[in-house]
Amino acid sequence: MSEGTYEVADALYVNRPARNTAEKIYMNEVPGRSQRRAGHSNSQDNSGGHHCCYKLAVVLVCVLLLAVTIALRITTLKIKDLQLRYKNLLEEKDELQVHCNSMTAEKAQLSAMTGERDELQRRLCVLESHDMKTIKQHAVDVTLDRDTANPKLILSADGKQVKDGDTRQNVPDTPKRFNQTVNVLGKEGFSSGKFYYEVQVKGKIRWSLGVAKESINREGQIKVRPKYGYWVIRLRNGTYAALAGPSVPLSLKGKPQRVGVFVDYDAGLVSFYDADCWHHIYSFTRVSFTEKIYPFFSPSVNGGGRNSAPLIISPVYICPIK
Template sequence: MSAASCLLTEDQFLCSICLDVFTNPVSTPCGHNFCKTCITEHWNINVPCQCPNCKKVFNTRPELRVNTFISEMAAQFRQSAQQKASSSSSEQHVAKPGEVPCDVCTGTKLKALKSCLVCLASYCETHLEPHLTMSGLKRHQMIDPVENLEGRMCTKHDKLLELFCKTDQTCVCMLCTVLDHKTHDVVPLKEEYEDKKAELGKTEAETQQLIHKRRLKIQEIKRSVELSKEDADREIAGGVQVFTALKESVERSQAELIDTLREKQRKTEKQAEGFIQELEQEISELKKRSSELEQLSRSEDHLHLLQSLPSLNAAPPTKDWTEVSVRPPSYEGTVVRAVNQLEETLSKQMKKLLAEVELKRVQQYAVDVTLDPDTANPYLILSDDGKRVHDSDVKKNLPDNPDRFSYCTSVLAKQSFSSGRFYYEVQVKGKTDWDLGVVRESVNRKGKITANPQDGYWMICLRNEIEYEALAGPAVCLSLKSQPETVGVFVDYEEGLVSFYDADAAALIYSFTGCCFTEKLYPYFGPSLNYGGKNSAPLIISPVSHSE
């Protein structure tokens, strides 16, 4: 048989289904050979039963039995191939510390390739040959080389431990089952091995699943840290912007205060310099007259003195300086007034800057929103891209499905949100009336609607071109410094927050707080009636342009 196998090729021992050497080969009635497991699984999946090779159909599923001749040939071919592969891959070498030595080698012990559970010995390539060629030895159970084969023997009966006692959870020999474990649940070692291996496989799979979940959790935590860092960086940038602007305002106010005080001091100095210059001029004139008088008074010529007196110049005009003085300017209250003015300026500027920073923050959550024609009131006209809506004064013939608003000129977005944060902007320029906000999925869409949070509507509106209201039930009148042309809508689902912004002025219009959301939320658009063309401008969902 060994000689015959050498004349056969590997292809003759391959199953055409698994493309591996036969395992428990069986033959079909048409003469083709397959692994028993392969052909069985093939027929379990494919009906009717058909030969994978010649496509012959069997009306009755053939009873298959293992072809022992082909099985022995395949086993021999497999062992021969393994031996050749082992021989070609590496030369025999002396057993090193930690490697299993051959029990037959005398003198220098070579490394064992296999251990025999029947002979309780390990063999190198040379001494393994009888187990590969002799029919009696080929039936012995071979395993990868292991030490201490005696440990596989029953210490009490000196028999091979080839059974497993499930009752005592221990390995036993054949005699143990007759004597000490007679009434116990005993199974072959291989069967218990397969069960335990399957359990280990299941445990390993569960362990791998736990590892996978923890790796996902690590990724989730890392992503949370990344998002936290992004939020922190964004807040830092906003904070730096605010404090830089405030610092510049303080520095400007300080400079203005110093300039004011110095200007007062300069006026005082200029006034004093004028007085001093005038006094010095009078002193100069008086000194000149004093010199003339002194010179004349020294004359001893009686006639000359008397004749010269009339010709003396008249006394120079002088001012009465009794009431003249330079009073220091009053600085009292200058600093206080400057600080009060600075406080007022900072308060306005701070509110504006904070609103800008807040708007930048919420704009990070911008989403793409389009209008849903299935919810639109029949009087509304939607653009093809789902970004514009206005009232037409003409009712279209549309099916009254449950989602459609039948009375109010309203339409919802296609997109819904049930967690997280989202933001979108709507252009309201040129309109005299409109409604904007978000609604929960289950709101009433038929007949007249009461728009307030209790009924699932969180909205603001414009009426009569100038009247802004938050529909908070009751309505809250809103006093706005300017009329918004673009309204931003921001929702934080978990925080229960709905905020409206004037996107152009970067100003908060109104916020609904403390909301409790339990359903999907849909963006709501109400362009209101046309009013004979007065309110014909559309509501336009605009791309978010991040404020600078």
Template sequence: MSAGSNQRSEDQFLCSICLDVFTDPVTTPCGHNFCKNCITQHWEDKVLYECPLCKDSFFARPQLNINTLLREMVDQFRRERQQEASSSSSEQQAAKPGEVLCDVCTGTKLKALKSCLECLTSYCQTHLEPHRTVSGLKRHQLMEPVENLEDRMCRKHDKPLELFCRTDQTCVCMLCSVLDHKTHELVPLREEYEGKKAELGKTEAGIQLMIQKRRLKIQALKGSMKISKDAADRETAGGVQVFTPLMKSVERGLDQLVEEIQDKQKTTEKQAEDFIKDLEQEISELMKRSSEVEKLSRSEDRLHLLQSFSSLKAAPPTKDWTEVRVRQPSYAGTVVRAVDQLVETLRKEMKKLLSKNEVRKKVQQYAVDVTLDPDTAHPKLILSDDGKQVHHGDERKILPEKADRFSQSANILGHQSFSSGRFYFEVQVKGKTGWDLGVARESINRKEKIIARPQNGFWSIRLRNGNQYEAAAEPPVCLHLQSGPEKVGVFVDYEEGLVSFYDVDAAALIFSFTGCCFTVKLYPFFSPCPNYGGKNSAPLIICPVNQDMKTESVSSAVGIPKSSPGESVSCSY
């Protein structure tokens, strides 16, 4: 008999009184079969004898004889089931360390497949078979195997823990609900289990968010380390350029210069590495907690989840990293101080090196006349008649709808476009607490809220809150400027893929995007930012550029080494 036919015919061999396979089956006059012992005990002390199934009555106790045909069929069924159980047992392996053991196995303990909350017993595949085949046992509640099933019984009343008391935050039995907790708020374990499981899901999501924020913070700190190192390398190279051609008498000054820069850089790296180490430690703790929460949230063990919930609900204590920054060392005047120690004969070289107008003159030769394009202006922007000034107004003007106009962000583009060569323009930002300046692709999104960054077609720097300067890279790069510029110069070398920003009055490089790939038209890009209650009401002003300079190569003027595509560099002054 196959397993399928065995399963189908099994109910035919079950006694309706003991709910087990017949033992010495007998047949009543009404045609129903029972174990001989079961029906005999059922009729004990009875005056009226009736069939337990169809309720037919017999005034005299029927003479019952064993149904030999049915007994042979039952015996064959028992043998086949034992053979199947023996075969199934041989295929199973002994339980491994940490696995729940079958409580019924003798000798080698097999791995438990399920635990029964009614029997308070764990069963392997073989010993679980009655719970899958016997009608009475089929109604028992099975669950994933767990140890210590006695912990699921009320220690006071020896009843299953089926309810959760929200008042006392504990699991109770039915007797507890009418005795010790009758005035408390009680709910089924399943209801509280689902609620706590949902809370654990939120807790896990919160922990994952904390982990993500810290990973982003690590990226930002590593970016700051790279910028700091690049600045240190450039400053060191500048020092080497100044000191190398000099006599041996100035070599000591050069060594002191390099040592000072490297000490500052090492201090900066040490600070950043300490921050990263702390962040990685917090991530490790959070990932450990996340693993525990995830494991618990997937558990079908309602009691274990509820008992462990309080200890895992809250995330482990962590540090608030929002305002943590790596302090960038200032190299301002490092070379100057070293050169000042040189002999009088070097003063001429020092003056040449420190000439404020040198860099400005070399990029100013590419000056272009830029005017603002009113067809691109956001409706709250107010332009001067000559197209050289723009500031933010409080009221949104009713303007013709144009495809080129910015609808959501308070931006405006220049009239002039550039698709080759080099160009330069200057903008006065004096008196403002917020602004954006740079260049943008012709194809940028103008109808939705935008994030100005190279991936979206913007190469710009910005000021926020009066003192927070950033390069709009991905992620943003903090620019640590000693003093805010009053006039900003924007220089673009289309073929070289270079966008540089200068403090015009200080003749200092603020930041450069290098290795950019330009394939479409570029437009000057401006945003005066909102008024903020009149604090930022000053306009952006496109200024005329002084033209008295010599024609020289711009690459030698800016003094920036070529970088790989996508790399950005900055200097702090």
């Protein structure tokens, strides 16, 4: 068909009157139905958007619930850990309390023992102070034994003084000699009775004095205790002590310049005094002597000249009691 033929047909169709009323209604409703279908399509699109938002909200709520659950779990674990630590601390507290109670009881017992010891020392001091003249009547002439002196010790010609010379001397090696510690014994030994001697310690910061039994060990580093045959007191840099089982600190009224040593062999007594004013320093009591004992001396090391003063065995004289 030619283009002119299509134009004639269209003109006939447009100008043709409607066949009936129904057709008019149908033709008029066509645009409305199209619009409703379009509207329905838009409604479906909106419904789909709302559904996506709902799903997102659900996911967010689930994530939030999971986070809260995890946080609660962590908090619960922390609480349990704190409870366990608290329980352990309570147990440790109970253990410490028991230990503290035990230490308190031991301290009270030690205090009582110390009190008894001090009372015994006080009584000895009173008794022996009244007997000063009697004690000093037992003074003996003590001379240092060169054969026992450590090679570093320098003895005076008369055997009454000793000090540390820092260097070893060429002396015979005898079984009686202290080969490492700077000690020396008196030449005279005692196996009964009473004896007393005095030693000047003026100018020294370290020294040890007392008595020792004949069979003591003299090789290497020795332990100066009654258990090993020594009954000795000492000074170390301003601190005085009696070398008993454990060392006993000594509180003195002054700094002794001369120390007196008194021994009652049969009574098992070794006592020390500030010889210038007769203040009692310390006593070893109930000693069971079973062999000969000797005066013991240690001037200690020179200390770069700070302890160079000698120990001097001095004459015994009587001074008034203060």
